[in-house]
Amino acid sequence: MKITIIGTGYVGLVTGACLAEIGNEVACIDIDEKKIAVLQSGGIPIHEPGLKELIDRNRAAGRLWFSTDLPAGVAHGSVLFIAVGTPPGEDGSADVGYVLAAARGIASHMREFKVIVNKSTVPVGTADRVAASVRRELENRGVSYGFTVVSNPEFLKEGAAIQDFMRPDRIVIGNADDEAGQFGREQMARLYKPFNRNHERTMYMDVRSAEFTKYAANSMLAARISFMNELSNLAERVGADIESVRRGIGSDPRIGYDFLYSGVGYGGSCFPKDVQALARTGVESGASMRILDAVQEVNRQQSEIFTSKITNRLGERLNGRVFAIWGLAFKPNTDDMREAPSRTIISNLLARGARVKAYDPVAMEEADKAITSDLQSSPDQLMRVEFVGSADEAAAGADALVIVTEWKEFKMPNFQRLRELLKAPLIFDGRNLYEADALASAGFEYYCMGRPAVVPARARDIGHETSHLEIR
Incomplete structure (x- = not known):
């Protein structure tokens, strides 16, 4: 099939590359000339394991190409995916301006029937707005080409997007009941047939239910994370170990283990x-989304709670302290810094006078941009941030190690060397990477999330009042 993807961000690139991989002819269109130039030269603007190799292979085979030529892209595809950004507005609602602009662009250049697919994450009712925008543009042109708008939300995890697309848990298709909508359903069934050979994964429903499904799925997962973080905070107060609790409840098949890890909160794009947008939809519809409000509040607090572990140990004034930060991206296997907890944690430390030496295996460039933006009004704080080339370099001479992202390379460090690099054997672990017994044997003070701290009876003094040191 001939497919056009409008938007070469995370979703657009993964969708285009994967559809080309199964034999389709795919044109990826974007108005960003710099991004297209990078792609045309063999580069890639995001980090996603396996994506560059997939793009290179399909470009070489002639099944995948990139351009800013929207008219050519519209002419090429019988099915046109809209995969542009939907950033949050000031009121928390999703801004669908780019989606509607893409719809108008399609209508400006279409010369035949088109199946228009909303792949972007959009609020309920956006397909109707897309259809209205296309219809108005066609009327302005004085033409009456047929079309249908289909909702096909993505369910891709950053860091595992290729596998998620090629081996999906489910494929959600929302189509209208009229003749055009049924044709759109048939085209989508044909497109996704290669993904359904073992068993049928496609779920067909009305358009609004498909739009709602995407928001509901992400909000449910976010709720699990926030609920587990709230349990984690309580576990510390009552002397329980949240890792034991996680295993205990996760073994129940009605609950499962996914998204039950406590930490410093969720982030990403x-x-x-999506939680904010669904909560806003509730407000606009007169339905209070109290659980989602709590999910957001717990997540906002989690980075602050983690910061308080540091200040409870070292005091509110951190002037002269140097902290090694391991991990900057919001999760492993991505360079995505959007809403990354590291940004809040670093800002909190800098605001208290600390210095930061930060390292991430892939997100250094994006982190530099994000933190520079965060601190643009505080140049004195920005001067106290140093991005370094390795985990060891970050740890060298630091007063404490702060772990924010659970990259694999951080999971089994050489603790003897780490202790030699740090000024003092002090670790604040926001992802519960290590076993307490191992840290105790290595002589570390170890503070994590929802688990008892490890504090040797004769912890090394690092130049602070011992009133902040709790001996257990």
Whole structure:
């Protein structure tokens, strides 16, 4: 089939590359000339494991191409995916301006029937707005080409997007009941047939239910994370170990283990935006979304709670302290810094006078941009941030190690060397990477999330009042 993808961001690139991989002819269109130039030269603007190799292979085979030529893209595809951004507005609602602009662009250049697919994450009712925009533009042109708007939300995890697309848990298709909508359903069934050979994964429903499904899925997962973080905070107060609790409840098949890890909160391009947008939809519809409000509040507090572990140990004034930060991206296997907890934690430390030496395996460039933006009004704080080339370099001479992202390379460090690098054997672990016994044997003070701290009876003094040191 001939497919056009409008938007070469995360979703657009993964969708285009994967559809080309199964034999389709795919044109990826974007108005961003710099991004297209990078793609045309063999580069890639995002980090996603396996994506560059997939793009290179399909470009070489002639099944995938990139351009800013929207008329050519519209002419090429019988099915046109809209995969542009939907950033949050000031009121928390999703801004669908780019989606509607893409719809008008399609209508400006179409010369035949088109199946228009909303792949972007959009509020309920957006397909109707897309259809209205296309219809108005066609009327302005004085033409009456047929079309249908289909909702096909994505369910891709950053860091595992290729596998998620090629081996999906489910494929959600929302189509209208009229003749055009049924034709759109048939085209989508044909497109996704290769993904259904073992068993049928496609779920067909009305358009609004499909739009709602995407927000509901992400909000449910975010709720699990926030609920587990709230349990984690309580576990510390009552002397329980949240890791034992996680295993205990996760073994129940009605609950399962996924998204039950406590930590410093969720981030990224999806959960914060989608939870906020669904909550806003509730407000606009007169339905209070109290659980979602709590999910957001717990997530906002989690980075502050983690920061308080540091200040409870070292005091509110951190002037002269140097902290090694391991991990900056909001999760492993991505360079995405959108809503990353590291940004809040670093800002909190800098505001208290600390210095930061930060390292991430892939997100250094994006982190530099994000933190520079965060601190543009505080140049004195920005001067106290140093991005370094390795985990060891970050730890060298630091007063404490702060772990924010659970990259694999952080999971089994050489603790003897780490202790030699740090000024003092002090670790604040926001992802519960290590076992307490191992840290105790290595002589570390160890503070994590929802688990008892490890504090040796004769913890090394690092130049602070011992009133902040709790001996257990």
